Amino acid sequence: MEMPRELLAKIDEAITHYPASKRSAVLPVLHLIQEGLGFVSDEAVEWTAAKLELQPINVLELVTFYPMFRREPAGVHHIRVCRTLSCAMAGGYQLMNSFCRAARIENHAHGGHGAAIQKSKDGKYSIEFVECLASCGTAPVCMVNDDLHEKVAPEAAPAILQKYT
């Protein structure tokens, strides 16, 4: 597998942050790979293992443990809706339904980490429930890509999607 040069440079820099153990760099490397390439493929798992002198299982076990990593591409824009108590009380589940309608995503019961990502047919949007995003005072909250959106009433979902075309 060939890493794009810029991505490789970032990965090499990240590894220098862990002088005591290369293994510590797996998480940052996986983040860089997912941000650069969209998801963590099986080849990426093997590449990372080789790069950090680990066994592939040492990388795969992290991809399957940490919910933020995905093994298949998401939509162009990825939506994360918080489902934990304060947001659920404020309408988080209704917000999810509203997003799915607006983005034209079939809302089957969220499969959770490891299940296929729910995506719109045109591949523009994908969506998932996540656990507490630590902004309970402005519930309900969601993230679209890296942006946090607070106090999102379910009716506001279409307007938010407008900002991400």
Next chain:
Amino acid sequence: MFQNVDREGWSEDIGCYMENGGYEELRKALTMERTAIVNEVKASGLRGRGGAGFPCGVKWGFIKLDEPKPVYLICNADESEPGTFKDRYILHQDPHQLLEGMIISSFALGVHLAYIYIRGEFPTGAKILETAIAEARAKNFLGKNILGSGFDLEIYVHRGAGAYICGEETGLIESLEGKRAYPRIKPPYFPAVLGLYQCPTIVNNVETLCNIKHIVRMGGAEYAKIGKPNNTGTRVLCVSGDVREPGYFELEVGAVTMGELIYDLCGGMKPGRKLKAVIPGGSSAKVLRAGEKYKIKTKQPDGSTGEKEIGIEDIVMDFDSLAAVGSMAGSGGVIVMDDSRDMLWTLNNINEFYAHESCGQCTPCREGSLWMKKITERMLLGGGVERDPAVLKNVADNIAGRTICAFGEACAWPTQSFVAKFKEEFDSRAGKPVPPPMPPEYLPEELIGKEEAHA
């Protein structure tokens, strides 16, 4: 701690921070003896702000002055306890306060390599911190020979990836080592003894580390005058749920009661609604029911101890008082529920969180957290069986105290407290003598058929 959060004209860059006296405490600290700084922290009585409330000075005291192994400092910025949203503001708006606190702490503890473990879901926060670190390094507040003192320190940001258990200090350390965040058993794996890479490590919460700068500024004894004995300083309470004005409040520990917090600071309940329940310290804390009476000990004027009965509104918001009424101050995340809330729905939501977040290491927690969630889910869908409340209690009782880390207590306490305190709600949904037939998609024959179809 929060004096610069949401402040007019404030920006998170180092220029603004320094114009307002930033890094002066660092200069002061570098002239002090390391033991002097640790003693100030001990005198301050500062207790951890992450959730456990362990005395920070005691924790620091475990580090030997002449420790031959490298000593590490880790800032726990993995804020994930449901109901808590204080560290977010410090990380995004006042990063230099945290950095200054970390640099002073590292100097005191003899640390030369420190990490900030930040949640993966704070990508902007991570970038802000990295910029702040670069700014600090440019001004020689980080790097080699800080301000000519001969002290070297590097701080790196390490992003998590969505696992709540990385907030547990040993889980965090495992994660930083590049492994699954399976917590370690204490003893012997106290981080101060066998931490990161099996070296002495101090793990402190963001808010705790921010306090260090202020303790250096005013001295430990002055700090201890704020708040109450054994509950010193200020802390940031986060209120969410069914109040009119949810938000964060930095208050002297013990300065407000539950009633003052809810009714005076947060505008009280929504129109037409009454208080039903409060979770006072993040979802792991045991729930408190409105209308309950608590017997607490009081000091009489003549020195003897008496007893009095208080209601939920009279509970003082500090570590000791909340523990005395059978809950905990925890992370300071107060979730308020009014009489429109179904306690079974609430508990099910919480159970689902813990079922998702269990790391899976310990059998009682791995199996029990999912089992409790399935029971409350089935009850919610109308299939509650007479035995269910008893089974819920039994499962929860067999998790707490039987696990490697405190997640066992965290997932058991909600079930134990909700089922016990709202008995009538759970009993009324547990009417069937036997479970209903399982929905078709759960029938083994169907599942096996689906698996073969997918293979």
